[in-house]
Amino acid sequence: MQQLLPITVFFISLGCLFNACSPENDGTKNISDYYYPMDSLNEGLVYEYKAVNNDSMSALYNYYRTVESMDETFLVGVQYDPFFQPSxxxxxxxxSNGVKLVESFIYLNDSTGTSTQIPMDIIAGVTFPFEVRDSGGIFLYNVKWFDNPGDTTVYTSVIRNRRYEKDTTVNYKGEQLPAVLFSVRELVENFNDGFWEKEFNSKELYAKGIGLVYFKKDISPDFKLEYALYDRYPMEVLEAKLK
Structure with a gap:
């Protein structure tokens, strides 16, 4: 049986300022219940996403676990590639007013197929705001990583501007659940033997008590990356599927 080893703890000392729009009394609503349920992820859960109307696309597997340390709460996440290796x-x-990325690593394969763990530089780490207004507001996420450690001229940058759109509902396993809709504008820049950039527009739906249940990203006029949450289960269930 292939073992999928979730990373449960990795810590560095960082400040805890949350750089988003400060709350106001006029029209502010709290949507903290729509992010991943921290209180029920102490043992960890796999979120399995399946492509919408496209059976040729591989399922996506993300593992989330809540970790408590020094009276602080952290959500540790692992994304797996189609070969069930951490990506x-x-x-x-x-x-107090949201969730902020404080540490992240990406795995890149070299020419021999060997996977290398590369740390990300976090410039702005807002991943989910707890306080939003109907008038909108931009929540900034910006990271970059150096493809070749030690060479600062070769790197990739990802900038996401996330905007709260509205309250809505979503169907999950036959149950209609309250949800919130976000729109996302994403810019990917790559500096490697030249420069290229690509913009993407996305939609994200977060269901109350569950977290992300649906997303759609416009890759090109002819192709959209569209996934919906299929199931949630302990890591042991995923490992059993790989026997």
Missing amino acids: QLSREKVV
Whole structure:
């Protein structure tokens, strides 16, 4: 049986300021219940996403676990590639008005196929705001990583501007659940023997008590990356599927 080893703890000392729009009394609503349920992830859960209307696309598997340390709450996430190897690790910190990325690593394969863990530089780490207004507001996420450690001229940058759109509902396993809709504008820049950049527009749906249940990213006029949450289960269930 192939063992999938979730990374449960990796810590560095960082500040805990949350750089988003400060709350106001006029029209502010709290949507903290729509992010991943920290209180029920102490043992960890796999979130399995399946492509919408496209059976040729592989399922996506993300593992989330809540970690308590020094009276602080962290959400540790592991994203797996189609070969069930870690492709990205992240650690998010829960603060008073949202969730902020404080540590992240990406895995890149070299020419021999060997996977290398590369740390990300976090410039702006807002992953989910707890306080939003109907008038919108931009929540900034910006990371970059150096493809070749030690060479600062070769790197990739990802900038996401996330905007709260509205309250809505979503169907999950036959149950209609309250949800919130976000729109995302993403810019990917790559500096490697030249420069290229690509913009993407996305939609994200977060269901109350569950977290992310649906997302769609416009890759090109002819192709959209669209996934919906299929199931949630302990890591042991995923490992059993790989026997």
